[in-house]
Amino acid sequence: ERLSLWGGRFAGGPADALAHLSKSTDFDWRLARYDIAGSRAHARVLHRAGLLTDDELNGMIGALDGLEADVESGAFVAAESDEDVHSALERGLIDRAGPELGGKLRAGRSRNDQIATLGRMYLRDHARSIGTLLVDVVAALEAQASEHLGVPMPGRTHLQHAQPVLLSHHLLAHAWTLIRDLDRLKDWDARAGVSPYGSGALAGSSLGLDPEAVAAELGFNSSAENSIDGTAARDVFAEFSFVTAMIAVDLSRMAEEVILWATKEFSFVTLDDSYSTGSSIMPQKKNPDVAELARGKAGRLIGDLTGLMSTLKGLPLAYNRDLQEDKEPVFDAVDTLEVLLPAFSGMMATLTFNTQKMTELAPQGFALATDIAEWLVRQGVPFRQAHELSGEAVQLCEERGVELWDLSDDDFAGISPHLTPAVREVLTTEGSLASRNAKGGTAPDAVRHQLDNLRAEIAGA
Numbered sequence: 001e002r003l004s005l006w007g008g009r010f011a012g013g014p015a016d017a018l019a020h021l022s023k024s025t026d027f028d029w030r031l032a033r034y035d036i037a038g039s040r041a042h043a044r045v046l047h048r049a050g051l052l053t054d055d056e057l058n059g060m061i062g063a064l065d066g067l068e069a070d071v072e073s074g075a076f077v078a079a080e081s082d083e084d085v086h087s088a089l090e091r092g093l094i095d096r097a098g099p100e101l102g103g104k105l106r107a108g109r110s111r112n113d114q115i116a117t118l119g120r121m122y123l124r125d126h127a128r129s130i131g132t133l134l135v136d137v138v139a140a141l142e143a144q145a146s147e148h149l150g151v152p153m154p155g156r157t158h159l160q161h162a163q164p165v166l167l168s169h170h171l172l173a174h175a176w177t178l179i180r181d182l183d184r185l186k187d188w189d190a191r192a193g194v195s196p197y198g199s200g201a202l203a204g205s206s207l208g209l210d211p212e213a214v215a216a217e218l219g220f221n222s223s224a225e226n227s228i229d230g231t232a233a234r235d236v237f238a239e240f241s242f243v244t245a246m247i248a249v250d251l252s253r254m255a256e257e258v259i260l261w262a263t264k265e266f267s268f269v270t271l272d273d274s275y276s277t278g279s280s281i282m283p284q285k286k287n288p289d290v291a292e293l294a295r296g297k298a299g300r301l302i303g304d305l306t307g308l309m310s311t312l313k314g315l316p317l318a319y320n321r322d323l324q325e326d327k328e329p330v331f332d333a334v335d336t337l338e339v340l341l342p343a344f345s346g347m348m349a350t351l352t353f354n355t356q357k358m359t360e361l362a363p364q365g366f367a368l369a370t371d372i373a374e375w376l377v378r379q380g381v382p383f384r385q386a387h388e389l390s391g392e393a394v395q396l397c398e399e400r401g402v403e404l405w406d407l408s409d410d411d412f413a414g415i416s417p418h419l420t421p422a423v424r425e426v427l428t429t430e431g432s433l434a435s436r437n438a439k440g441g442t443a444p445d446a447v448r449h450q451l452d453n454l455r456a457e458i459a460g461a
């Protein structure tokens with residue numbers, strides 16, 4: 001017969017079908033070391049409340065240490081009959097400390113406050129490792145931007161040529177996005193740093209235990225203000241899930257560009273052989289699988305977030321067993337990002353840019369038309385009129401199948417006497433770029449300044 005944690009009022013054990021449905025050790029086993037850390041902290045507050053003698057505390061800690069070593073070595077694993085990580089580890093503790101002492105640890109705590117606490121501990125650790133891996137992507141972008149400072153490319157809106165920008169400026173746009181994701185992980189951590197331990201099943205404990213002491217031992221900043229909230233809240237999981245989904249979406253947007261840039265039509269980048277794949281039938285193929293997997297996995301992480309939010313919607317307070325479904329989505333997000341990010345930063349760090357092609361295309365497609373309009377504004381022409389005049393120049397070019405700089409002085413003068421030969425100063429990519437020199441602009445000086453600020457962010461990350 002199956003062992004359970006609630007023998008007393010039941011005539012028999014659970015049906016096999018229930019036990020199979022109920023079982024979570026397949027996915028919650030990764031919380032084992034956090035569960036044991038929680039148990040150690042709990043043993044100490046039981047001791048401080050006079051509920052364990054000095055000897056009992058020592059015996060308990062010794063048994064927990066032994067259990068932890070056995071979990072780590074794989075000598076202790078969940079049995080078929082264990083419902084979850086908590087019940088498995090209690091079985092392990094009782095094996096080591098005996099039923100008398102081992103049976104004392106459960107006083108004043110519940111799996112409800114345990115699981116809420118362990119989940120936070122696990123996610124906080126992994127938020128840090130994901131943050132480190134994200135910094136590697138930012139660093140790869142920073143290195144590419146530094147190396148290619150001065151290379152122009154076509155800046156696009158609606159995927160159409162819009163205005164020339166520096167390649168570095170474009171790459172850094174992605175870097176700042178990821179810096180905000182890093183910030184999100186950090187300020188999420190402040191909200192996640194509140195320990196639910198001590199909330200018990202939902203109403204707190206009558207045993208004189210100190211939740212703040214447990215919180216401090218487990219690395220939290222404080223303990224829950226409200227035991228119902230402590231056991232029932234999962235917004236911290238949902239927010240983590242959102243941040244990881246946002247990271248994946250941000251990577252996916254970058255990935256989409258890499259995929260486009262690597263096409264024959266664009267030929268803006270060449271992927272390093274070590275970050276591309278071939279085809280089993282077409283010998284010439286070189287495929288951007290890392291970028292495609294990044295794009296694909298973004299969908300998966302959005303699914304994780306959606307699934308979790310759907311589980312939470314409509315749950316009354318406090319704990320409901322539905323909440324067991326909170327773990328797989330966030331674990332999946334962690335696992336996915338922890339394999340994706342190293343490949344992604346490697347891909348970005350080893351991209352080769354076809355700077356000649358980018359430079360050539362940067363001013364094409366009348367990308368300097370806005371420069372003409374703004375030049376006219378500087379000559380005192382109202383913008384509405386300036387826009388109109390520049391548009392006429394574009395129309396003339398389209399009729400002739402030429403670019404703006406191919407128009408003669410007479411052509412310009414024929415459109416408007418305001419369009420003197422001096423307008424040619426903005427009809428080069430360099431002139432256009434250099435003129436956008438305010439903070440946040442794409443002028444080389446502004447971008448150099450931006451790079452300095454980004455490096456400071458990386459150093460502080």
Ligand code: ARG
Pocket residue numbers: 024084111112115319321323324325
């Ligand atoms: N395995 C459970 C979960 O993940 C732990 C809490 C169980 N609590 C309960 N009252 N059955 O949510």
